[in-house]
Amino acid sequence: MAATACKQVLRDLYRILEEGHPTDVRCRQIRSHLDTCSACANRFRELDALALICGRIPPPELSESRKRSLKKRLRASLAVSR
Numbered sequence: 001m002a003a004t005a006c007k008q009v010l011r012d013l014y015r016i017l018e019e020g021h022p023t024d025v026r027c028r029q030i031r032s033h034l035d036t037c038s039a040c041a042n043r044f045r046e047l048d049a050l051a052l053i054c055g056r057i058p059p060p061e062l063s064e065s066r067k068r069s070l071k072k073r074l075r076a077s078l079a080v081s082r
């Protein structure tokens with residue numbers, strides 16, 4: 001079922017926020033998932049997270065409060081899809 005892949009994508013984003021360094025591999029996996037999953041595409045448009053994490057703004061330049069609120073929302077999404 002698709003939900004497993006969705007959860008994996010959320011976990012990857014969470015890990016990237018925690019570690020502070022996105023990798024090309026993870027970002028590419030996340031992007032290719034978003035191409036095929038409208039649920040996640042909508043979620044990330046809402047979250048604004050992908051543009052921040054895999055886009056032009058590197059996580060170290062995110063403020064702590066911005067990072068905290070993104071992680072909180074990722075955790076909430078993970079809880080909902082469980």
Ligand SMILES: [Zn+2]
Pocket residue numbers: 002005006009033037039040041
């Ligand atoms: Zn998905």
